[in-house]
Structure formats: C-alpha cells, structure tokens
Amino acid sequence: METSEATKAPTYDYEPVAEARGVAVHYGGIKAVDGVSLGLRPGNISGILGPNGSGKTTLLGALTRMVQLTRGSVWCQGQNYSQVKSDRVITLGISRTFQTVRLLPERTVWDNIILSTDVVFKRQGDKVEGLVKEAIARTGLEGLEKARPDELSYGMQRRVEIARAIAVQPRLLFLDEPTAGMSRKERTDISALMRSLRSEGLTQLIVEHDVGMMVETCDYLYAMNFGSLIAEGTPPVVVRDAAVQEAYLGKHGRHDA
C-alpha cells in the first residue's frame, strides 16, 4: 500500500465509524474514484449524492472491499482493513445492500435473510432465529417468510435485502440506492425505517441520486462528481452548493432529478 500525503490519518472532531483515506479506484485509464477521504459520523445517516457514473457505487465497493483499491486505505474502528478479504468485512460489523435486487431466487424470504446471519453468528446458533425474526418484524415482512422472491413485489424484495443486512446487527450499514424503483409510499416507509434504525444508534451510509429523499433522510451529505468529492456538509448546505448544482442538478437547477 502506497503511503502518500492523502493517506495520512486526517483529524476529525469525532471518532469515525469507518474512514476512506485518499481512496482511488482506477480501471485502466478510467478513474472511477480518485482520492476520496471521508470519515463517517457515528450514529448519523450520511449520504453520497452524485450523478450516474460519479463513482458513488465504486466508493461503496471500495469500502466493502468488493473492488480493489488503486491507492489509499479504508479504516474501521481504527483498523486498516484495506487488505481484508471481502467475506470478512461483514464480521467487522459492516453490512450492505446492493443497487439491484440480489436475492437467491429459489430460496424463501426466511432463507435469504438467515443466509448471512448464521455465518456471522455461527458460534451462537441459538441467537440466529431471534435475530432473523426481529429483522423480519422491523421491515414489515411478517407472514411472507415462506414466499419466494419472485412472488413478492419489487418494493418487498428490497425490504428483504434490508432485513438481510440488518439481521446481522451491523455497526455500519451501507445502502446502495435503497429506494430506487419504489413507490412514494414505499420510499417514505424505508426512510422512516432508516431513521428508526438511526435512533438505535446504527450508522448508515446511503448512496442515492434522489435528492429529495436524501435531504429528508440524511444528517450529512457528500457530493461526488468524476470520482472526487466536490462538497460536503449538512443537506441544505450541500444542495445549495454551486458546484453541486452545476454538476448534479444541471445548470438550470432542475429539482426533479
């Protein structure tokens, strides 16, 4: 791992739950993420805003070790986990959902949710069922345990993914476009669920391009474009930022993106 100016420990006035230090992910000549540093505030819902192709999902991939870092490092609870294998990340207390629905099609809702729980809690088998039941209750999936994903609506499938991610009792939850393709009612419900998880102290990072939802849900926003952070701050500050308006909302400041 290269040590450059950007990978030196930055100082925050709080203890970040997870940190990216000068993270860069290059694919050949394409700089998907190019030197991003951020430290996630504990107990907050943070959001990464940015147009398609701005590097949001790649950054999430870097933070979950699913894509290789070209430069920089990722840290969790003071531990550099840049060399940790992707299947160990969940044991650090980092859980995630995906941009698209990724459920096992031949398996029931119950099986899909328990999948990671019994890996993480393999030495406490008796706890597992309780955790899965709790996650099912939290996401409003009671009664659907025996259904297969293709028997559920799209919104319900996304809930199964969230249930799977929270059943492992993570310290940090990454949500990649959690409300994409959902109805307005569903979006409101999911947003309420995230806020209720926050009230229990779960730190979350959402990647989204739905500005309205982000402003409504997040405590802190990062804006990305062309692989770099272009602004950060509280939602009102970031949304009003000139660079963000230019890059993300378009020159005419369309608000319906």
Added chain:
Amino acid sequence: MMGWIDQNEFLIGSTLTVFLLAISIQIPLRLGVISFASIGYYAIGGYGTAILMTQYDVSTWTSVVVASVAAAVVATLLGLIISRLNGLYLAMATVSFSLLLSAIAVNGGSVTGGAVGLFGVIGDITIWHTAGIAVVIIFLVSFTERGKLSRRIDATREDSQLASAMGINVTAYRRLSFPISGLIGGLAGALAVNLKTAINPESVNFTLVVLALTIIIIGGQASWIGALAGSLFFVWLPEILVFVGEWEEVVYGTLVVFAAVLVPGGVVGVFNDWRHRRSVARERPKVALLEAAAGESDAELTQSRSGKDG
C-alpha cells in the same frame, strides 16, 4: 427380484458408476464451477485400478482406494493451479486436463495398453458393493442439500459476489469441491473398470463428459436425486429405444433438446416447484393481503421504475 438383478447386473452397475460420475461433476457445478475434469478423475481411477490390479497384482480394494485417492490428489492440485480462472476459461482448462489424460492413455505404451487399453481386470467387487458405496455417497451428499450448508452453496453458485458480502468464503468452498469431486470421480472410474473388466481411451473420452452433463441437465443440477434420475434415464433409454432401430440416436438427441428447453430445472426442479406451490397455496391469501397493506400499486411502481437504471 434377485433373478432380475442378476440378469441386469451390468446395466445396474453402469447406472451406479455413471451416477457417481454425474455426482462428481455436480458437486463443483452446484458451487458455480463448470468443471469437465471429472472425466480425467474417472480416467485416473479407472486406469489406476487396472494398472495396479493387472500389472502389480495389488488386491482389488487396495487398488480402488489408491486410484481414487490419487484422483483426489490430482484434483486438489488442479484446483490450486486453475483457481484464478473463472467460468468458461475454467471450463476450458478442465477440458484440456481431461483431454491430456486421454492422450496419456493413448500414448502410455505398455503401462496403459495404448489404443487397445487394458483388459482382464477381474476383481471381487459385486453389484452390492457398488450399490453400498453409492448409498454412502448419497447419504453424505444429502447433508450438503439441507440447512445452512445448502444455502451457502446456493449463494456461492447464484451470486458469488453476494455470497462474499454475506461472509461466505467462496474461494474455500470452491477449492474444497475439487478433492471431493476428484475422489468420487476416481471411485466411479475404479468401480466401472471392475464392472467392465476393461478400459481403453475410447471409454474416457469426451463422449463421457457429454453423457454426464446431459444426465445432470435432464435430472436436475441441484440434487443427487436429479443425478440418479438422469443416470437411470440415460443408461436404460438406449435399451428401451432399441425398437426404433437406426433412429435411436436421433430420438435420443431430440429428447435431450426438448428436456433442456422445457424443464431447465430438470425433473427434480419440476417436482420442487410443484411442492413449493402446494405449500404456498395455503399462504397465498395472506401474502396478497400483506402486499395490499403495504400500499404497493403496480401502476405506480412501473411508473417510478421506468427510465431508471441506477
């Protein structure tokens, strides 16, 4: 009954050894590893047993065990060498491995008997031994088809990246499938050579790969029941199709194509779907009610989803 078994001993034995070969292919396949190396393991098991028995006078069972373990060792090494490959590249590498072994069989001189092969492999393995081994393998395999292990196997196959994110060590599972596949493939070859009393390069060539794969496709990839159903079907079908005479292969091919198109999950897949539908039918009204309560309107959904691609 006993009379019928005696009469059909060869077909029953073939069914069982083909079944073991199919299981050997199925195990990595269930983990998303398309490997054709099982033919190579089968060749190692078969030739190994034949060489030990006919040229070194080693006892039947010792030969079978040594040859099968040798296949497992070779499989482990192969797994390590090709572990960086994926999908079709991995499949190609395993095809090369199997073809390499059949080339060795042809060019092995007096050790492998060249193109003629080895014959006179007469041991003391009965149909009951073979059946017993098959039952043990079924028993062990059935453990991987239940509970958490089966979930992890499914996740590794369906979406390895997701499986990793769920904490499943995909590489370890896939790597482990090689020695297991090697041992069972080797065993299939060792038992087959005892059944047929002979082995030659013709019997370990690519035709065998195609046969074993078709068995799994028709029977179903997910379960040993599929492999068994497929083995029964394909070993006995030519017997049944004798009446169509010279058209046998055409009918055979047509059946395979239809099965692959119409029942992609295999015979077992059809059965599982039926069983799931039956169990869910009772829950159905509840599901509909819950969905309605969640305020999902399809029209609204379609609208908000259109023009959205992440």
